Amino acid sequence: MNPVEGGTTPSITTLESREIYRNQWLRLREDKILRSNGKPGIYGVVDKDDCAVIIPIDRGRVWLVEQFRYTIQERALELPQGGWEMKVDDPEELARGELKEETGLHASEMTCLGWMWIAYGFTRQRQHVFLATGLTAREKDPDPEEHDLSISSVTVEEFEDMMLTGRIRDASTLGAWGLYLLWKARQRAGASEVLDAPASLEGPESLKPDGIF
Numbered sequence: 001m002n003p004v005e006g007g008t009t010p011s012i013t014t015l016e017s018r019e020i021y022r023n024q025w026l027r028l029r030e031d032k033i034l035r036s037n038g039k040p041g042i043y044g045v046v047d048k049d050d051c052a053v054i055i056p057i058d059r060g061r062v063w064l065v066e067q068f069r070y071t072i073q074e075r076a077l078e079l080p081q082g083g084w085e086m087k088v089d090d091p092e093e094l095a096r097g098e099l100k101e102e103t104g105l106h107a108s109e110m111t112c113l114g115w116m117w118i119a120y121g122f123t124r125q126r127q128h129v130f131l132a133t134g135l136t137a138r139e140k141d142p143d144p145e146e147h148d149l150s151i152s153s154v155t156v157e158e159f160e161d162m163m164l165t166g167r168i169r170d171a172s173t174l175g176a177w178g179l180y181l182l183w184k185a186r187q188r189a190g191a192s193e194v195l196d197a198p199a200s201l202e203g204p205e206s207l208k209p210d211g212i213f
Contacts, residue, residue, distance in 0.1 A: 108134030
């Protein structure tokens with residue numbers, strides 16, 4: 001049986017695996033499988049290295065990038081994101097690098113909010129989610145593939161309206177923002193507990209990091 005994360009027993013067994021195609025960005029394989037109900041089948045899997053998506057927030061504004069996405073033949077507005085097509089040992093280094101490449105921004109503080117699987121119906125790729133605060137502008141360093149990339153900042157209210165109205169449809173952006181809202185709610189709940197504690201047990205007057213609204 002195949003080992004899976006979490007130590008659970010898989011309900012699908014890999015019988016055979018062969019590589020169909022690869023380039024510098026991805027590897028495509030086709031696996032012959034056997035389901036727990038005894039039915040055989042095939043599975044096409046795209047293997048990609050880890051990537052990162054970054055939420056840059058500064059004084060109540062969110063920084064976004066826009067570029068032409070070839071697969072959908074449209075320009076798309078989204079949070080800065082990407083990968084280095086190589087094994088990632090330090091997700092924060094990757095996130096800082098992508099932030100600089102796409103926006104020219106440097107963050108004094110990067111907070112890891114967690115990670116997500118991207119489209120695991122057909123691909124195996126982790127996406128690390130980082131909150132970037134304390135932003136300062138530096139020179140951009142875009143990849144050749146990012147030749148048409150533009151950057152802008154919008155208020156949080158405008159950003160959320162864009163997601164609700166469909167101006168932004170990028171799943172990574174929507175997922176990252178949802179994770180951020182959950183993290184922010186817990187931060188505020190923790191701060192409230194400290195403020196409600198007896199005076200002798202209270203912590204610092206402000207527990208809210210710079211840039212967090």
